[in-house]
Amino acid sequence: xxxxxxxxxxxxxxxxxxxxxxxxxxxxxxxxxxxxxxxxxxxxxxxxxxxxxxxxxxxxxxxxxxxxxxxxxxxxxxxxxxxxxxxxxxxxxxxxxxxxxxxxxxxxxxxxxxxxxxxxxxxxxxxxxxxxxxxxxxxxxxxxxxxxxxxxxxxxxxxxxxxxxxxxxxxxxxxxxxxxxxxxxxxxxxxxxxxxxxxxxxxxxxxxxxxxxxxxxxxxxxxxxxxxxxxxxxxxxxxxxxxxxxxxxxxxxxxxxxxxxxx
DNA sequence: ACCTAAACCTGGGCGC
DNA sequence: TGCGCCCAGGTTTAGG
Numbered sequence: 001x002x003x004x005x006x007x008x009x010x011x012x013x014x015x016x017x018x019x020x021x022x023x024x025x026x027x028x029x030x031x032x033x034x035x036x037x038x039x040x041x042x043x044x045x046x047x048x049x050x051x052x053x054x055x056x057x058x059x060x061x062x063x064x065x066x067x068x069x070x071x072x073x074x075x076x077x078x079x080x081x082x083x084x085x086x087x088x089x090x091x092x093x094x095x096x097x098x099x100x101x102x103x104x105x106x107x108x109x110x111x112x113x114x115x116x117x118x119x120x121x122x123x124x125x126x127x128x129x130x131x132x133x134x135x136x137x138x139x140x141x142x143x144x145x146x147x148x149x150x151x152x153x154x155x156x157x158x159x160x161x162x163x164x165x166x167x168x169x170x171x172x173x174x175x176x177x178x179x180x181x182x183x184x185x186x187x188x189x190x191x192x193x194x195x196x197x198x199x200x201x202x203x204x205x206x207x208x209x210x211x212x213x214x215x216x217x218x219x220x221x222x223x224x225x226x227x228x229x230x231x232x233x234x235x236x237x238x239x240x241x242x243x244x245x246x247x248x249x250x251x252x253x254x255x256x257x258x259x260x261x262x263x
Numbered sequence: 264a265c266c267t268a269a270a271c272c273t274g275g276g277c278g279c
Numbered sequence: 280t281g282c283g284c285c286c287a288g289g290t291t292t293a294g295g
Contacts, residue, residue, distance in 0.1 A: 001288065032272090059289075077288055078274085086288080088274090106271050109289065163288065212275090212287075247267070252268070253288060 002075040002162030003125065005203035006214050006222065007059050015054040015216040017083070018063070018101060019152060020021045022050050027092035032081070033103065034091070035130045043203050045069055045114050046093075058123050058159030077215040078108025080095065086219070106213065108184055121161040127200055132158065134193040141189060142180040148192070149177035150251045164209055164231045167256050169195040171230045174263045178248070202227065230256040 001006055002010070019116040023046045031039040049065040053054070056062070063071040073081065080086065087223040088104040090111060095101070103112065120129070124140075144151045151157055152166040161169070163207070170177050172195035175188055184192070208214055208222030211232060215221055229239055231254075234247035248255050 003289095073287080075292080077272090106272090106274060107287085111290085151265095153289085255284090 001077045001078065001162055001198060001212075002208070002214055003059060003070065003162035003165055003166070003203075004056075004200055004204075004206035005210050005224070006216075007075065007160075008056055008059060008139065008204050009216050009222065010075075010208045011054050011056045011061055011204070013053045014081055014101065016094075016219075017099075018051045020050065021099070023047060023065075024096045025094045027094060028090075030090045031162045032106055032108050033088070033110050033112050035094065035113055037114050044115050045116075046071060055232070058122055058126065058155055059162070060119075060121060066096060069117065070115045070119050070120075072111075072113040072115060073103065074113075076105060076107065076109045079103065079105040079109045079110030080213075081217055082215075082219060083217050095143070101217075102228070110133040118183075123155055127158060127160055127196055132193075134181060134190045136191040137193050138184075141184055144181035146177060146181060147178045148181045149249055149255055151181040152196075153251065153253070158196070164211065164224065165196070165199050165203065167231045168229060171256075171258060171262060172199060174262050176259075177250055177257050209219070230258060232256065243250050 026043045028039050028124045034042055049069060052064045052066050054061055054063055059074060061073045065071060081101060084105045085102045088106040089102055090105050091103040094103040130254055141151060142156050149166055149170060152161050173192040176193060203209060203224040206222055206224040207216060209224040210221035230245050233245040233256060235244050238245055238261055241260045243258055243260040245256055246259050
């Protein structure tokens, strides 16, 4: 599923392609990913607008438009932005000159939105921003009584981390997913803070995790799935201590950990 | 205010 | 081979 590293990989790939292009229209094969605006009005709002660039805010892609407006795309779980269509094509963005960018989404959890003004996405700090310090992270965690795993998935606390990287960061920090967030020691908070940044950085370097659906805009898989240490490894031996990786459900999500390496 | 759980979706994997 | 069941989970919404 696309989390920060996957969305960032796509952003870097499509930015040079779309920047400066003028949207001439949409080809809507299935309108169900278009949210908060009718397909007809979306097309009217986009037609004739120039794309100024592509920003990433957590897992969202934001396309600022000229003379005004913002196109916002969230890939959900199986959403894709592609240079060539695939079998799950839903919406095609057509540019002046005839070039196209394709949005596909098998499970329809992705969202295409439009805002006249800067989109209010209600997100917590970006992991790579200067606001995300170990100290501030600790202050936020101290207010949360729920499990650290669920706090990492809360986009209002820290934005961009999803299920795969939450699991992996907790393994790297040696912290059990069900530990209460407000129970972590200062040392643990620092380790977790570093683990989050490290795992996201490495995953961007590897162009994301193609565990199931994710591919980049060219249709190519990432390679971070080869580096996963706990996610999806239920019953398989921990790479550090050989203890079988366990799977529990937290917040209705698959949660993987090593019962020996994580405390 | 805070937290939990259901709902949204459907392709793919699995068991029979 | 084919059918049916169940799982995957980011975000929103509803309920406690």
